[in-house]
Amino acid sequence: MKSPVYFMDDRYRGPTSSLPAKAQQLFDHAKLNECFEPGDSVAIKCHMGEWNNSGYLRPILIRVIVDKIKEHGGRPFVTDTTTAPYYFYGGRSTADTHLETAARNGFTAETMGCPIIISDGMYGTDDVKIDIPDGVLLKEAYLAKGIADADSMIVVSHFKGHGSGVYGGSIKNIAIGCS
Template structure:
């Protein structure tokens, strides 16, 4: 069965604010029916790594927050700590990063909560419907415990998945560090002996007794892959070995996305922002020029359909597959193929242009 995806073009005259378009899209997707008084709503975004300028513009969230406040829901902005070491590895640095990039109370009048705890240790397991490659999804506690979820995604390219949109934001974006490790790696993290000073901090945080310290730290096969030690090391000597193939990574992402999507009593509303469509992820501390001009905005309650519609409209406008061209070593449509395999969402959609 096909899903409905609402679209509003970036094209406009100068009297029409793009913010009104986002408001219209949120309303058409059913925001006032799906979110209710006193419900705590996790508004999932990606704050963008410090130095990147392509990430979601905070002001695009204002019309959504206005509506959620009007229905007297209790929204909070959220993201999760990263698997790699950077400015978003622990909640303290992450909040600094978010504030500096404009996601703060003085700009948006909404609390900001990093959903998986100080060092990404707060994780709950939730079931995955029709799972084939994962056992369960390890999701950030404060996202799983929210009454509802609302997902706003900057649609752009991605070096390991071809593109990143709603599915990736739901999966990698809502997973705890353990969940990210689960998707990215089949092996335990490794220690860079040249960087390790044998300080022993990683051994203290490892609940599984998997770390021994002699001249350097070593990790043995008692390791469960919780990834807690990665954020603890002051020398950034511990890293995940991102060893999973791009097609397997995409399959795991889709299964995690399916788990998060079906976790709530009503489906989340998804908004995709099709502006600053750069080749790579907003996790980098820099970015390339956009591959195409700004296209507009979409909304839906089906994360598969909205990503397929976003992917299609960008490539139809370009007259070629920009994502495949940017990342020829992978197939960006693997996410769609696996969604179909596990009967998650719909690849068929009806695109409704709300400008008409």
Template sequence: MAKSKVYFSRNTSPDTLLELYRTLGKQLEGNVAVKLHSGERGNQNYLRPEFVKPIVDEVKGTVVECNTAYGHDSGGYRSTTEEHIKVLEEHGWTKYFDVKILDAESPDLVLSVPNGKIIQENFVGKDLAQFDSLLVLSHFKGHPMGGFGGALKQLSIGCASTAGKCWIHSTGKSKDIDETWELDINQDEFIEAMADAAYTVDQYFKDKVVYINAIVNLSVDCDCCHVAEDPCMEDIGVMISTDPVAIDQACIDIVFNSDDPGRDHFVERVESRHGRLILDACEALGFGNREYELINIDED
């Protein structure tokens, strides 16, 4: 298999996202969904609307999100559509973009995982079916449960409905919020369930998807945390690819090979949660390519 191309720039300006997209040369057409993390109320690290505006405008995209699977007792204010919209308004997303909560109405869109190791069905917001193409615009950072969050997490947990999030987190045992968080779940199986789910969304759009990872605000905590650690590393840059496995692998490599003083703290978060297992699991599914060619556009 030929190496996947991943384009990279150390410039982290909004216009760099647009430059990378044009360098990639992959035109997203039709009704374009832009899946990003809009940030939990109280979180300080999420990508701001102003940062992504040039690329979202370029693809004439609709910002899409799905409701969460945790409530106020866990610091969450996005588990219902009504509250989620309020947070989107507070964070400025509705000021600049058309916004859609994909699972605002049931039933969910059910995607099959015929070769899934942990789950054989994935439940995503049904309004995903309204879109022809997908731009996955990820803030690459750590994560309390997954170790790290990038393109693959956006495809899996990010595109899953509330019930789908429960299904992944419970490794296919429950779609109920209260029941899910009471279960004793094997960590490796959870990571592998994320890989199964990510596979379904990538395959749903096939060759009509582009992935951008912004390696900035490098906290060990996710944007879903209302109380998150401040970044422990300096910003690194931005990457783009048509391969979600390659782009996440490239991000992991550039962080792990960094000499930044905060590198060890970030790596500990990834390793303690077995975060890199998702890359192995995707490879086992025949999904994506961990071998990549990193092309630095700053050197052109």
């Protein structure tokens, strides 16, 4: 089954074409409010950046989505998971360092207007096993508990070439970023 993929042109042509305005329009056009019911917890899965790096969507764009979810009665939280420790400074290998990096990049509960939750816990071990009975190679996978417990999830990704020579976007954001 093919699913629609939505993109935003980042060119500015006036106040109604700013990125925050386009994010609001995209939310409405994609009918993201139909992904949840009033009162539901809604995970907003996004990458909040690396230490000393600017390769992430700006916090204001995520805040627009938070506000739209609240407008429709949802209970949003911004989330990501820990990663393997590959930097000797900062990073995202534990929840505390991940939150420190996120704050340095402008992602805080205050700027987002909702909680920021590292969904796989302090050390990346808080997960649930998901059975894949018809899986060809994998018969099970592990999903971060905070994401598994959410009523719904909206995935927001930026385009990025990955060091392994592939595209690292929504698929990677879900496949690796939710485990």
